[in-house]
Amino acid sequence: MKYFTTVNDVKDINELVDDSLLLKKNPHRFSSLGKNKTLGLIFLNPSLRTRLSTQKAALNLGMNVMVMNMNEEGWALEFEDGTIMNGNTVEHIRDAAAVMGLYCDIIGIRCFPGLVSREEDEKEKVLLSFMKYSKVPVVSLESSTLHPLQSLADLVSIRETWTGKRKPKVVLTWAPHIKALPQAVPNSFCEWMRKAEVEFVITHPPGYELNEDFTRGTPILHSQQQALEGADYVYVKNWSSYQEYGKILCRDQEWMLTHEKLKCTNKARVMHCLPVRRNLEVLDEVLDAPYSLVLLQASNRLFAAQAVLKKILLSNGLSSMETSLHENEQIQFSK
């Protein structure tokens, strides 16, 4: 595994979930695996959970971490090829990414969508440029369209708590919000749920259909109550419209999750990736109930990231077992 940017980068999601849970039992077991290896974390957007959990995951593996906030500490990047750079952009992504690849053994990158042009956002310009030009393994810390580290942590949390024999019923439900949010988390959740051993259902108001590539084959209901029936897990998330790209079409508070609504479920556990707008997306009574998994999900972010970094270290000859071969290779002058 060289990249971790979508579920399709993962050969066996069950193995990755198992490994996350093993690391949770013994987080410091591989504390010298990443010795002398450096993780570069590049943030084009704010981050709390991802920033801290990924940083700690790397430290648990003995890696060094260098954090780069591109807005404040860096500069505006140029993404167009062949352009005459006589405007505001200070450095071409070709050069910036290549240079960061020289100093980092693995790069993590966060780059949100603009939510203005669907075409632009779906190009995943930033993420793909880093993959292309840095030459080193790249981990998505949430891109324009996907957030796989979140989804892995979500699946780990389901696996950790599900004791039933049958497949659990997992419902992804849209929730109201005052800001236009990306579709990255729900897209990713769909990708992972469709590969997991669960019965998966989506519910949202009309007009909030996600990109079919991620939902194909999944039942979509416009009645939240009907979708929730018999659910074992309810995943709450707002997103902006994909059809009328980046727009807010509905502010109906009827879509907010309450304890009352959960009565038709199978004592469902409630999930949210955080940050959550309390009493707008979900009522306090739900978030603070014993059946809320939101903090469990957050804690599993650490082990999901650790499992991903461990996998990348091992499958790219970056573990401390091999000598600093990679590094020598990378920085020699090739004529």
Added chain:
Amino acid sequence: MKYFTTVNDVKDINELVDDSLLLKKNPHRFSSLGKNKTLGLIFLNPSLRTRLSTQKAALNLGMNVMVMNMNEEGWALEFEDGTIMNGNTVEHIRDAAAVMGLYCDIIGIRCFPGLVSREEDEKEKVLLSFMKYSKVPVVSLESSTLHPLQSLADLVSIRETWTGKRKPKVVLTWAPHIKALPQAVPNSFCEWMRKAEVEFVITHPPGYELNEDFTRGTPILHSQQQALEGADYVYVKNWSSYQEYGKILCRDQEWMLTHEKLKCTNKARVMHCLPVRRNLEVLDEVLDAPYSLVLLQASNRLFAAQAVLKKILLSNGLSSMETSLHENEQIQFSK
């Protein structure tokens, strides 16, 4: 000791001072005590001395450090319970603090007062919320009303330099400033001096009385010269009015400390927590004199922080002796 937010969190201040001085002699003696433990430093306000000294204190103990600047790297937090979060705040402190507690074994937090509403500031909303919701030990890096790490370093500096048999006379004197500053440093200094073996006197212009809770029983003089008489230590600090909350009532340059004024003292050493406005609060001739302790105080910030972190590591089962028990405990799903 789970919290270090006021002198009242400390059972024995002498023990903590002694330990700071021992660590100063051998800063790397406990360099594996904090192995695999993570200190999270959260800054809602700027910081130089506190940022660097606390970071280094943790590194000296073998801890990992993760720094989070909440303004630039994070987002606006909501503190009101039960509110419908349809405004500018992005995440509730309940969730943000709980999540940070999942990734950090100890949290340090800096949160200045607004200096608008005394009632608001005295609630210590930010600090208390982190204590309540993070579940892990919390160290104040200066809160709305107190700055205990500074005061511990101040006391260490007095102890380190005082060779007399009798109690030294310590004078806290107000000084002019052009900005309205918090009362945290003087409040804290009062708290600590009243518990220390010193003769403590306060002097300031009328209207600058501090909260009585911190000064009760301490002589307060409005004549600076009278207060300075026979002083062994003179602690200079500006603060804004507590009575007319957050206001500047006096700009009288007569209150600036000069060498001349020190002539009536017992060759007093001069202290200031820094940053200091030179030639406004104190004259250059005083700050750069051999009797100035300001750099000694700054250097002792490191060892004060190290003694506090060491104490917290040891008294919360966080030292490397015990296995990663804490961590396992904390992140399991409780049904």
Added chain:
Amino acid sequence: MKYFTTVNDVKDINELVDDSLLLKKNPHRFSSLGKNKTLGLIFLNPSLRTRLSTQKAALNLGMNVMVMNMNEEGWALEFEDGTIMNGNTVEHIRDAAAVMGLYCDIIGIRCFPGLVSREEDEKEKVLLSFMKYSKVPVVSLESSTLHPLQSLADLVSIRETWTGKRKPKVVLTWAPHIKALPQAVPNSFCEWMRKAEVEFVITHPPGYELNEDFTRGTPILHSQQQALEGADYVYVKNWSSYQEYGKILCRDQEWMLTHEKLKCTNKARVMHCLPVRRNLEVLDEVLDAPYSLVLLQASNRLFAAQAVLKKILLSNGLSSMETSLHENEQIQFSK
């Protein structure tokens, strides 16, 4: 070597180049040399390459690194002596630098010129103040007038790739840009080339003469083509006028480097310190050609920084061999 701020701080540049190349072969050979030592990196201006490469260089030597962004995380510094600090500056450099010297064993500092007053910029106020007041070794991460870490990496790159018997011909050529840039990189490059075993030539439009102190004795041509003839290395860089200080006198795109222009060279390798404005300073076809050394230079930034830090650790009694003597010394109270 206590300071690394100009080529004149270096006794033997060849030794430093050799050591950089040795470290490149085995970057982790001295991974405990800097144990328990702390590098403080202070940025008054943005940085990508320097930030990451210097950080990693220190980590490779086992040092701790603390990063301080003075604008966002710190405050405005006062540089004038004796001034009454009743304005916007919050702390005097005397105090700030002295305090940072207490917490750091080596300080790296980046401080760009204002490009308004030549006299002001040439005073190197920030750099010299840190050298004067911090008391610890200081490394320039680019100052108002010089960028020695870049030049060392440049020389390492030339040495690494030159296999001829004779001295290589190295040409520094001005290139167009839309912003007024400092002269630090070309000044520094001149300093180092004049001490290196190369034949050195400068070419730029009239009015772009650099400070003679750095170019004395070096042939300066106004015809780029004539200068390029027979060149083995072509170093491209924009700078603003030194005569009409900080001004842009020429925007002539004829000065942009193209493949065509290189035909008269001896299959010259092309160098640039990055960031580069593509198709404004240099054409894509040149930057992406096999003869472009720009990424080699960037990778050598790491080893240049590592060689410098190693030298400073060893020649200031800071290596882990000696006990924490330095630290004890520094923080005792001197009466």
